[in-house]
Amino acid sequence: MGKSYREELVGVFGDPIDENPTVVVAQTAFEKLGIPYRYVTVNVKAEDLEAAMRGLVAMNFKGIHLTIPHKVAVLPYLDSLSEEAAIMGAVNTVVVKDGELRGENTDGKGFMKSLENAGIKCGGKKVTMLGAGGAARAIAVELCRAGIDELVIVNRSKKRGRDLLGTIQKNFGLKASYRKWDCMMAVDEDTDILVNTTNIGLYPDVDARPDIVFESITDRMTVCDVIPNHPHTQLLKEAEKRGARTLDGLGMLINQCVESIYYWTGETADAGSMKAALAREYGIDVQC
């Protein structure tokens, strides 16, 4: 038998996509696992998504990540959906098997893994969530599946806040509420975990600060941010000043990729080397 030059293909579809760093993380994982996988970063316009999804089967891809603007738009082109992705109404990971496309969502799972790695238990806890977009939906559903006691959704637009509240109330039996975010918001004293799922602080607006009363953050809280770039956000800096535990968005990015790689390959990737690769890429320290 001659040497095989064939590679198994996975990757990400999005628009814009140029600055998405997942290839660095995924390719490091494949090299460490010693498996011939190639992660490709592909610009796919909204109007080309259907053709691109058909192309996955034609080109024998193992799967694909989806990012803006495809996470919801992809639903009609899938053959099946995981229970969580169906509740969230969004897919970030597609698995191709036997010519069929299955939708999964690993964003929330990646977040939960970061909590677990930091030794933070969420059973019975009260969570306050800033934002109600795609990342919020994924994280909220996984937090509810993990048995939190109460969820407070704080969002600027009423529609998205109410939609997420409706999803949670329909699928889970916990205490949940929505608050419109139109002025400085004080975090409830009995909040255990505060999560920012908005874009506030995302590069290039790295000095942006959410409209919350920072004095209401206490040292009994864990404060999490989903912003991957730059991960050390103003919110996390303010929380550290007040003695709260903090968790940044890079750990979530790495861990969602570990979950996706498991779906595509059946192998468990080494988060540590992925973390080191991303740290080198960004020239920073990374929590995982």
Ligand code: NDP
């Ligand atoms: P969406 O567009 O779906 O949602 C954005 C949310 O942020 C909405 O709730 C929106 O409120 C809110 N928001 C945006 N700007 C402001 C503002 N200035 N003030 C108050 N609220 C604001 O985006 P996603 O959920 O897909 O992404 C959100 C963030 O999550 C991004 O920064 C992304 O990089 C990050 N992310 C990180 C991941 C990781 O692995 N670390 C994975 C996925 C996402 P409104 O409804 O009022 O517009």
